[in-house]
Amino acid sequence: MRIKKGISEKNIEELIKYSNSDERIRKFTSDGKRFASKKSFGEWRKKKREIYSLVDEKENLMGISWFGKEGEGFTLAVRVYGEARGKGLSESFLSETMVDFMKSGEYLEAKNKNWWLETSVDNLAAIKLYEKLGFEKFGEGKSIDKVIFRRRHDFGFEKNL
Numbered sequence: 001m002r003i004k005k006g007i008s009e010k011n012i013e014e015l016i017k018y019s020n021s022d023e024r025i026r027k028f029t030s031d032g033k034r035f036a037s038k039k040s041f042g043e044w045r046k047k048k049r050e051i052y053s054l055v056d057e058k059e060n061l062m063g064i065s066w067f068g069k070e071g072e073g074f075t076l077a078v079r080v081y082g083e084a085r086g087k088g089l090s091e092s093f094l095s096e097t098m099v100d101f102m103k104s105g106e107y108l109e110a111k112n113k114n115w116w117l118e119t120s121v122d123n124l125a126a127i128k129l130y131e132k133l134g135f136e137k138f139g140e141g142k143s144i145d146k147v148i149f150r151r152r153h154d155f156g157f158e159k160n161l
């Protein structure tokens, strides 16, 4: 298993399949729309998010994360797919890719380096993951079933990366 910067054509196809079929992806994310097809993936790419993929030894897609400037500071997203899910891989995948992104010019040159994200109140796997990485509940999101988490830019990582 390894982490790659970017995403291959083969992995984009797998991403589209998971986005259209995975129950939790459909429940907790907008990927069903965002990654409905190659065309919508191409549209989304124009946002210039930094994307990372997690692949197994056969180059099968196991997860993705992406990062970018949004609102006040930076936001991120993470997905773990198929057999790889529920095995405790998300913390090291997200923290390693986040630390790599934090070395980029886009991040280093930004005035506001704080992080924020919105998730569903019942997305317990995601909430546990974010709390492990130093995010704290900040307040209600766009709707009552959503919650905003924030992470200070100077909050360290527990693991020595």
Ligand SMILES: CC(C)(COP(=O)(O)OP(=O)(O)OC[C@H]1O[C@@H](n2cnc3c(N)ncnc32)[C@H](O)[C@@H]1OP(=O)(O)O)[C@@H](O)C(=O)NCCC(=O)NCCS
Binding pocket: 024, 025, 028, 029, 078, 079, 080, 081, 084, 085, 086, 087, 088, 089, 090, 091, 118, 119, 120, 123, 124, 125, 126, 128, 129
């Ligand atoms: C969120 C996501 C990336 C987490 O990855 P994962 O492989 O499921 O989670 P992990 O196995 O690494 O476990 C993370 C933590 O959540 C807990 N957890 C995992 N699945 C859980 C579940 N269904 N219910 C409650 N807790 C759960 C784990 O026990 C672990 O906590 P711990 O360290 O205290 O034991 C993954 O579930 C996913 O892709 N979900 C769909 C997309 C999504 O919701 N993304 C986030 C949108 S904001």
